[in-house]
Every structure is written in structure tokens, then in C-alpha cells.
Amino acid sequence: MGATGLLVVLEAAGRTGLIDTTFLPLTSTVLGRAAELAVDGEFLGHALASLEAWFWALALTIAIAVPAGLLLGVARPAEVAARPLIEFLRPIPSVALIPLTIMIFQNPVHMRMSVAVYAATWPVLINTIYGVRDVDPLAKETLRSFGFGPGATVFRVVLPSAAPFIATGVRLAASVAIILVVTAEVVAGGIAGIGVFISTAGSGNRVDLMIAATAWVGLFGIAVNSLLVAAEKRLFRWHHSRMAGVS
Amino acid sequence: MLELVDLTHSYGAYRAIDRINLTVKQGEVVCVVGPSGCGKSTLLRSIAGLIKPSGGAVLLEGRPVESTPDNLAVVFQDYSRSLYPWLSALANVGLPLRRRGLDRKARDEAAMAALTEVGLGAAAAKFPWELSGGMQQRVSIARALAYRPSLLLMDEPFGSVDAQTREELEDLVLRVCAHHGMTILLITHDVDESVYVGDRVVVLSKAPGTVVGDLTVDLPGPRDQIRTRELDAFVKLRADVGRMVRGITTNHEMETR
Amino acid sequence: MTRVRSKRKSFASRVAGLWIVPVTLVLWELATRLATQPYFPAPSTIAVRIQELWFSGPLTRGLLTDEAIEAFAPSLGRLFAGWILASAAGILLGVAIGRSARLADYLDPMLQFGRAVPPPLLVPIFFALFQIGMATQLAIIVFGVIWPVLLNTADGCKTVDRQYLETARVFGFSRADVLWRVVIPAAMPKIFAGLRLSLSLALILMVVSELIGSTSGIGYGLITAQQNFLFADVWAYIVLLGVLGFLLNASFLLLEGRILAWHQRARRTI
Numbered sequence: 001m002g003a004t005g006l007l008v009v010l011e012a013a014g015r016t017g018l019i020d021t022t023f024l025p026l027t028s029t030v031l032g033r034a035a036e037l038a039v040d041g042e043f044l045g046h047a048l049a050s051l052e053a054w055f056w057a058l059a060l061t062i063a064i065a066v067p068a069g070l071l072l073g074v075a076r077p078a079e080v081a082a083r084p085l086i087e088f089l090r091p092i093p094s095v096a097l098i099p100l101t102i103m104i105f106q107n108p109v110h111m112r113m114s115v116a117v118y119a120a121t122w123p124v125l126i127n128t129i130y131g132v133r134d135v136d137p138l139a140k141e142t143l144r145s146f147g148f149g150p151g152a153t154v155f156r157v158v159l160p161s162a163a164p165f166i167a168t169g170v171r172l173a174a175s176v177a178i179i180l181v182v183t184a185e186v187v188a189g190g191i192a193g194i195g196v197f198i199s200t201a202g203s204g205n206r207v208d209l210m211i212a213a214t215a216w217v218g219l220f221g222i223a224v225n226s227l228l229v230a231a232e233k234r235l236f237r238w239h240h241s242r243m244a245g246v247s
Numbered sequence: 248m249l250e251l252v253d254l255t256h257s258y259g260a261y262r263a264i265d266r267i268n269l270t271v272k273q274g275e276v277v278c279v280v281g282p283s284g285c286g287k288s289t290l291l292r293s294i295a296g297l298i299k300p301s302g303g304a305v306l307l308e309g310r311p312v313e314s315t316p317d318n319l320a321v322v323f324q325d326y327s328r329s330l331y332p333w334l335s336a337l338a339n340v341g342l343p344l345r346r347r348g349l350d351r352k353a354r355d356e357a358a359m360a361a362l363t364e365v366g367l368g369a370a371a372a373k374f375p376w377e378l379s380g381g382m383q384q385r386v387s388i389a390r391a392l393a394y395r396p397s398l399l400l401m402d403e404p405f406g407s408v409d410a411q412t413r414e415e416l417e418d419l420v421l422r423v424c425a426h427h428g429m430t431i432l433l434i435t436h437d438v439d440e441s442v443y444v445g446d447r448v449v450v451l452s453k454a455p456g457t458v459v460g461d462l463t464v465d466l467p468g469p470r471d472q473i474r475t476r477e478l479d480a481f482v483k484l485r486a487d488v489g490r491m492v493r494g495i496t497t498n499h500e501m502e503t504r
Numbered sequence: 505m506t507r508v509r510s511k512r513k514s515f516a517s518r519v520a521g522l523w524i525v526p527v528t529l530v531l532w533e534l535a536t537r538l539a540t541q542p543y544f545p546a547p548s549t550i551a552v553r554i555q556e557l558w559f560s561g562p563l564t565r566g567l568l569t570d571e572a573i574e575a576f577a578p579s580l581g582r583l584f585a586g587w588i589l590a591s592a593a594g595i596l597l598g599v600a601i602g603r604s605a606r607l608a609d610y611l612d613p614m615l616q617f618g619r620a621v622p623p624p625l626l627v628p629i630f631f632a633l634f635q636i637g638m639a640t641q642l643a644i645i646v647f648g649v650i651w652p653v654l655l656n657t658a659d660g661c662k663t664v665d666r667q668y669l670e671t672a673r674v675f676g677f678s679r680a681d682v683l684w685r686v687v688i689p690a691a692m693p694k695i696f697a698g699l700r701l702s703l704s705l706a707l708i709l710m711v712v713s714e715l716i717g718s719t720s721g722i723g724y725g726l727i728t729a730q731q732n733f734l735f736a737d738v739w740a741y742i743v744l745l746g747v748l749g750f751l752l753n754a755s756f757l758l759l760e761g762r763i764l765a766w767h768q769r770a771r772r773t774i
Contacts, residue, residue, distance in 0.1 A: 024633065084522045091749030093708045095624065096723075096742050098715065099730035103738065104543050183624035187715050198625065202632045210629050218620040295674055321674045328667035333689040333766045342685060343675035376769050394675060 025208035033212035043213070049192035053109050053181045057116035061173050065121045066166060069128025073162070074154060079129060086125070094119035094180055098187045108190040116180040120173035124166065131165025132158055164236040171228040178221050248273045248308055248430055249294070249398055255302035256289050263289040265455035266303065271398075276424065276431045278441035281451030282492055287434045290456065291402050294432070295321050307398060317346065320391035324403040326383040330375040330390075336362060337371040340390045347394075361393035362386070364423055381412035385419070392423060399424065401433040405440070414472050417444055421470060438489045442481060443470060450491040460491040545736045553740040579710055579721040582638065586645025587706040591699055594650045598657025598695075599688065608658065619655060623648035623705060624712045636717040641710075648709045649702035656698030660691025693767045696760050703756055707749055722748075 014026040025033075037043040072079040097115055105111035139157050148156065185195020194213055201209035249271040256264050264286035271277050281287055293300040294307075296315040305312040307319065320343075323329040330339050341358035349357065362371050365385040367378075375383050384404065391399055404420070405413040421444060424431055435441050441448045442464055450460035466480055475481055529547050536546040545553075558572035565573070601608045601615075626648050634640040664687050672686050688695075714723025722745060729737035761768065 080521065081524050084525055085528060088525070088746065088750060091704070091753045092742065092746035093704070093711050093749055095708050095711045095715070096726065096745040099726050100543075100738050100742060103730060103733070103735065179622040179624060182622060183712060186624065186628055187712065195625075198628050202628045205632060207629065207632050210632060214621060214625045214629060217622055217625060218617070221622065222616075222620045297670055297673060315673045315676060317676050319674070321671075323667060323671070325667060328665050329671050331668065331671075331686065331689065333692070334685075342681070343677070345678070345681060346676045374766055374769070376766070390675075 025211070029208050030211050030215070033208045034215055037209075037212055037216065043197060046192050046194050046197040047216070049109070050112075050181055050185065050194045053112040053193070054116065054177050056109075057113040057120060057177045057181060058170075058174055060113065061117050061120040061124055061177065062170060064117070065124035065169075065173075066128055069125045069166070069169075070132060070154070070158070070162075072125075073129040073132025074158065086122075090122050095183055095187070098184050101184075102188050108185075108188065108193075111188060112181045112184040112193070115184045116177040119180045120177040123172035123176065124169040127165045127169030127172075128162060131162030134165065135161045164232065167228070167232045167236065171225060171232065174224050174228060175221055178217065178224070182217055249432065250306040251294070251303070252306065253303035254290070254293060254300055254305060256286070256293055256298065256300040262455040264293075264300075264451075265457045267451075267456065267458055269449060269458060269461075271430060271432060273397075274428050274430055276421070276433065276444060276446045277449060278445035278447070279432065279434045279449045279451060280436065280438055280441040280488060280492060281456060282453050283436060284454050285451040286454055286456030287436070287451065288402065290451075291321070291400055291432075291434050295319060295400055318397040320394045320396035320399050322384075322387050322391050322399070322401045322404045324406045326380065326387045326407065327375070330383055330386055332375050335372050335374055336367060336378065336386045336389075339375070339386055340393050343390060343394050357393050358389070361389040364392060365389045365419060379412075381408045381416065384408060384412075384416060388416070388420065388423075392427070392429075395427075397430060399429050399431045401431065403435055404433065406435070406437075413440075418470070418472065420444070425469070438492060439476075439485055442466075442484045442488055443472075443475060448484075448488050450488060460488070462488065542735055545739055549736050550739045550743060553736040554743060557737065557740055558744070574720065575722050575725050578638070579714065579723070582641050582645060582713075582721070583706050583710045586642050586710070587649060587703055589642070590646045590648075590650040590702060590706070591653050593646070594653030594698070594702070595657050595695060597650075598654045598698075599661050599683070599691075601654070602658040602661025602691070603683070603687070608662070615651070615655060615658075619651040623709055627709070627712050627716055631713075631717045641713045641718065644713050645706050645709045649705045652701040652705065653695070653698040656694045656701075657691060660694030661687050664690045693764055696764060700753070700756050700760070703752055704749065707745075707752060711745065 008027075011027040014024070072082055094115055097118055101111045101114045105114060135158050139161065140153055143153050143157050182193070182195040182198075185193035186199050187195075189199060190196050194217055198210050198213050201207075201213065249269075251267050251269040254264060254267040254269075255262070267290065269277075279287060279290065289298070292298045294305050294312065296305075296312045296319075307316050310316075330336075331342075334342065337355065337358050340361055341354040344354040344357055359368065359371055362368050365388055367382060367385050367389065370378060370382065375386065378386065384407075388404070401420070405416050408416065417440065420431070420433075423429075433441075433444060435444075445464050448460075448462045448464060449458055450462075451457065452459045462484065464484060466475060466478060466484075533546050533548060536544045558569055558575075559567045561567050561569040561572065568576075601611060626644050630640050630644045630647075634643065668686050668690055669682070672682050677686065710721070711723040711726075714721040715727045718724045722741060726738065726741035726745075729741060
């Protein structure tokens with residue numbers, strides 16, 4: 001409702017000349033462009049390139065951060081030792097790494113992935129450590145009292161109870177990775193990628209195309225996020241009911 | 248001073264209280280006791296003006312209660328959520344006095360006096376989370392006292408503290424309220440407590456709550472935790488109230504300590 | 505719990521807990537010397553470059569070089585001006601939206617949309633719309649980082665504990681007292697979470713806007729070093745930004761700890 005109202009106001013402002021349409025394009029123009037882009041083969045090619053980098057970045061992040069988080073979560077001394085490193089590395093703005101990765105990686109997809117992985121690792125890592133910490137000690141001891149070894153404890157108790165936290169971390173990482181992939185494309189340029197498309201549209205002064213493409217990135221982010229939220233709710237119903245009971 | 252006339256309230260199709268009639272005289276301590284789910288909270292919230300009852304009327308000193316009246320204070324059960332954790336004990340007690348048009352200095356003095364009265368003069372600068380549960384509830388009581396209400400409503404005020412603290416607080420409330428000649432309506436599910444604290448005990452039935460008994464507690468004052476409770480009259484009254492509460496709730500095991 | 509314990513720890517044992525830092529530095533030094541890759545200069549080389557670039561100036565200026573002042577001043581100016589403006593506007597709007605269900609209903613879709621726009625993408629759009637320059641960079645930071653503050657403030661003001669509000673009603677607090685002494689303090693923890701998020705986001709947007717369209721600042725220095733293949737300089741800039749991010753976060757946490765002492769202590773005892 002409110003969004004429609006705002007769009008109508010913007011449209012009216014453009015049509016009545018209150019806002020210069022060469023400066024800020026009409027709402028209807030942007031919406032039209034967005035619709036056109038959805039069936040534009042060239043744009044879809046760019047989108048696919050970004051999607052590829054995003055997907056592999058997320059996969060790599062999970063492959064690195066979940067085992068690392070499990071290890072640090074289970075082995076308390078390791079976590080204590082590693083904490084200063086994490087505290088120093090985490091605040092480095094990931095975008096600052098873009099120039100360095102431009103030099104190191106010849107393949108632009110690898111370059112984008114590396115930046116995205118760096119940024120996306122933290123939420124998964126921190127959430128995994130936290131999730132492992134949160135495991136009910138009683139559950140662990142119950143299993144141990146039945147004669148299960150430490151390996152079985154990790155797989156049967158620790159991993160399942162930490163799973164909801166890990167899932168939240170992955171969901172955050174998915175959003176972060178989208179942003180970083182596209183940002184790396186905008187800054188570093190290249191041949192394919194939505195960020196490249198936006199940069200090119202910018203140098204051609206096609207603000208309508210820039211906004212339309214950005215809207216698609218934003219929508220993709222919303223879609224991925226809501227999909228993962230829905231998946232979490234379904235998969236971890238037991239967890240949510242327990243949390244609701246606690247609060 | 249407080250009069251409830253056919254007070255009725257429903258949440259949608261669910262009727263919580265049904266035509267409650269009750270009169271509380273000036274200076275009286277009236278305990279309302281009933282099984283869980285008898286609409287005790289609904290009753291209290293209607294009197295405090297926090298909800299608008301669907302039927303009947305609440306008259307406080309002859310005037311109908313529209314919004315929250317300014318001569319009424321409430322002590323809630325859950326002290327941890329009723330005191331503001333970002334304010335010191337003194338500030339928590341002093342904040343409501345802004346409505347009384349007092350300046351900062353007068354407010355602090357009044358708040359300090361009330362805290363001293365409940366035995367917390369030394370803890371005035373402390374924050375709620377630095378105090379034990381019983382002490383937090385004392386701050387809550389001090390806040391109500393400093394406000395100088397003509398009617399003090401208490402909603403299970405000792406329900407969340409341990410047994411020993413509970414006895415201390417019961418005596419504290421009786422002492423300071425006698426001193427100020429305050430009228431109290433105390434809501435509880437504890438039969439024993441209702442007889443010990445009250446001048447009168449009003450028994451509510453299971454939902455929809457309605458008055459099923461109104462007993463005058465004729466015990467000598469001041470009350471004493473040991474001596475009062477061993478009086479034959481106390482034991483008899485407690486049994487009577489207990490039977491009334493339980494008689495309505497046949498399959499419901501009432502908790503009596 | 506861990507917090508209590510770490511507070512009790514002596515200074516010496518806390519420093520000893522940092523043993524991994526020198527160990528990592530030594531290993532890094534050895535690895536880079538053995539590998540002799542131009543992209544990966546030794547940490548000692550990076551340290552020397554950091555000192556040469558920014559900290560070899562006169563003592564009277566705290567050793568800062570001209571270059572350091574030229575780079576730091578505009579960057580930090582944009583960063584803080586943008587963050588403070590966005591915070592002020594975000595809190596103001598957030599309180600209004602949190603307290604008015606009608607306003608929230610009306611604006612919610614727009615807020616969700618505004619939040620969904622990846623902030624770094626504002627950079628090319630704003631540079632296409634407006635002139636490249638200080639004002640545009642400031643606008644990017646303000647527009648990009650306002651959302652976490654605004655949404656957290658609105659959420660915090662909307663979800664105040666019912667008992668807090670009922671207590672205020674029973675004791676007849678004025679509307680201003682309810683707002684200033686109940687709602688806003690109760691929302692403070694969430695407001696601070698938003699402020700912290702937007703501070704780190706402001707740093708990111710500062711860097712991106714300087715990487716793309718600037719002729720001054722730390723990000724500009726970084727991209728220039730990259731274009732000239734000055735590897736040690738690139739690393740020096742990254743370390744500098746890392747330290748800046750660390751300091752910003754640490755000082756914010758310190759400030760938050762002071763202001764929200766009641767919240768953190770209260771939570772610990774429960």
C-alpha cells in the first residue's frame with residue numbers, strides 16, 4: 001500500500017516536471033526496464049555470471065567455515081587461542097581486499113569469490129561456534145553415558161543442535177555474498193556480471209537501467225533470504241518451539 | 248471508597264469475570280482469593296483502568312473509573328518487569344512523583360523517605376539488577392507508597408519470592424499501610440496468605456469469576472507470623488476459605504503451602 | 505559468564521592470551537620470505553611501508569606525515585559525518601515509525617525495499633545521478649547506513665515490554681515521560697545494535713565510494729597503489745583499514761558498555 005503510494009507520488013512528480021526525468025527516471029520507466037531486463041538475453045548472461053560466483057562463494061564459505069567453527073566450538077583452547085586473530089581479521093572491511101584480489105587472481109570469477117568468501121565466512125564461523133557452545137551439556141553426557149565416543153557425540157548431538165545456528169549463519173552469509181560479488185564486479189569491472197552491467201549502464205548515463213538492475217539484485221536477495229527463512233522454520237521446528245517456550 | 252457494580256468482562260466469547268459486586272471501605276485490607284483462571288488479573292486491570300470492562304462499573308471514591316485514576320497505585324507480581332532496569336531504585340520510586348508536580352529535590356526526598364520506610368534507604372543508588380527479588384519488590388512497594396494513593400492494588404505481590412521473604416513482605420505491607428491508613432485490595436491464589444493479611448477475604452469462583460464468599464477476618468492485630476497462624480480462629484478461617492475455593496473446583500487440587 | 509571471568513583476569517594474562525598474534529606474524533614472515541611472491545610481501549616490509557607512508561612525520565603532529573593527513577582527514581570526515589547524520593535521522597524516523605502503527609503500516613514496504621538494496625550499489629547510481637564529490641559521497645553513506653538504525657529503532661520502540669508501559673499508565677506518566685523515560689531507554693539496546701551495524705557499513709561505503717569515484721582519501725590511495733603495482737603499499741592500506749575497522753568497533757563497544765551498563769548487567773544476572 002505505502003510502497004504503491006510512494007511510487008505514484010514519484011511518478012506524478014516526474015510527469016508534472018517536479019523532478020527532471022533525465023535526472024531521475026520515471027517510476028514507470030524503471031519498472032518497464034526491469035521487466036525488459038527479465039527477458040533480455042544479454043542481461044541474463046550477466047546475471048548468470050554473478051549467480052555462478054555467488055553460488056560457489058557460498059559453497060566454499062560453508063566448506064571452510066562450518067568445519068572450522070565446529071573445531072573451534074568443540075575444542076575450547078583452540079577457540080581461546082584463535083579469538084584474537086578473529087577479532088583482528090573480522091573488522092577489516094572486506095571491500096578493501098578488492099584491489100589486492102584484482103592483482104592476485106587472473107580469473108575474475110575467482111577474484112569475486114575470494115572477496116565474497118572472506119566476508120561471508122564470519123557470520124557462519126561465529127554462529128557455528130556459538131551453536132556448538134549452546135549444546136545442552138546434559139544431552140552430550142547422556143550420550144556419553146551410553147558409551148558413545150567423542151566422534152559420535154559430535155555427529156549425533158553437537159551437529160544437530162548447532163544446525164539451526166549454522167543455518168542462520170548461512171542465511172546471513174548468502175546475503176553478504178550477493179552484495180560482495182556485485183560490489184567486486186562494480187569496482188573491478190570485467191566482461192560479465194551484474195555489477196559490470198551496472199557500471200556500463202552508468203558510463204552510458206542510463207540511470208534507468210542501473211536502478212532496474214539494482215532492483216533485481218535486491219529482489220534476489222529478498223527471495224533468497226525468505227526462502228532460507230522458510231527452510232529454517234520447516235527444518236528446525238523443534239528449535240523454534242523450544243525458543244518460544246523459553247522466552 | 249471502592250465500589251464494583253455488576254463488573255463483567257469478556258475477551259471475545261470467553262467471559263473472564265461475571266457480575267462482580269464488591270464494596271471496599273476506607274482503610275480496609277481486602278484479599279481476593281480464587282483458583283487459577285478465576286479472572287483475578289482481569290478484575291485488577293479493570294479497577295486500575297488498564298482495560299475497559301465490557302459491563303458494569305467501577306467507582307473509586309464515588310467517581311467512575313475511566314482511564315487510570317491518579318489516586319491509585321499498583322504493585323505487580325513481576326517486579327523484574329515492573330521496575331525500570333535503567334533507573335536506580337531512587338529514580339524508580341521518584342519517577343511517578345512527577346505527576347504530583349513536585350520538583351526534583353522534593354521528589355528525591357519523598358522517594359528516599361519511602362525507601363527508608365521499606366528498609367532500603369542504603370540501597371537507594373542501586374539498580375534493580377543489583378538487588379535480590381525481595382528487595383526489588385520492596386522498591387516496588389516503596390514506589391506505591393511514595394505515590395500516596397488512596398487505594399493500593401496488589402497483584403500476587405509475593406508470588407515470585409521465596410517463603411521467608413514472603414513473610415517479611417507481608418508484615419512490611421501490613422505495617423506501613425496501617426501507618427498510612429491506606430486501603431488495600433490484594434489479589435492472591437494463596438488461601439493462607441489471604442487470611443493472614445486481610446481484614447476481609449473475598450472468594451472468587453472459577454471462570455467466569457464471580458463472588459462466592461465474603462468473610463470478615465476477625466483476628467487480633469497486629470498480626471504475627473507464628474502466633475496469628477496458630478490461633479484456632481485462624482485455622483478455622485483458613486479451612487473455611489480453603490473449602491470455598493476448593494468446593495467450587497472439585498477436581499482441581501488447590502495449592503496450599 | 506565469560507565476560508565476568510575475563511574481567512577478573514589480570515592484564516598480564518590477557519596479554520599472554522595474545523600469543524597467537526606474534527606466532528602468526530613470524531610464520532607469515534617466514535612463509536613470504538620462502539615463497540618470494542611479489543603479491544605477498546613480508547609483514548616486516550609492510551610495516552616499514554606503513555611507517556614510511558604515514559608515521560614518519562614530525563613529532564609535533566604525532567608523527568603523522570602530510571600524506572597521512574591528506575588521506576585520513578577526508579575519509580574520516582565522510583565516515584563520521586555520514587554516520588552521525590544517518591544515525592540522527594534514523595533514530596528520529598525510527599521512533600516515529602515505532603510509535604505510530606499507521607505510519608509503520610504506510611512506510612513498511614518502502615522500508616523493506618530500502619533495506620534490501622545492496623548499499624554498495626548505491627555508489628555507482630549516486631555517482632551517475634549527482635556529481636562526483638564530497639557531497640555525493642556523504643549522501644551515499646547517509647542513505648546506505650540509515651536502514652539498520654531506523655529499522656532497529658522502530659522495532660525497539662514497537663516491542664517495549666507491556667509491563668513497562670502498564671506501569672507507566674498506572675502511575676500516570678505524561679506522554680513525554682513515556683517516550684523519554686520508558687520507550688527510548690527500553691529500545692536503547694536495539695538502537696545501539698543498529699548503530700554498530702551502520703558504523704561498520706559506513707566504513708565499507710566510505711571505502712567503496714573512494715575506490716570508485718574519488719580523488720582523495722584512503723580508498724583512493726589504495727586503488728592508486730594497486731594501479732601502480734605497489735604491492736607493499738596495497739597491503740599497507742589494507743592493514744590501515746583493518747586497524748581503523750578494529751578501532752571503530754572497539755571504541756563503539758566501549759561506549760556501548762558505558763551507556764548500556766544496566767542492560768548488560770541486568771542480562772547477566774537473569
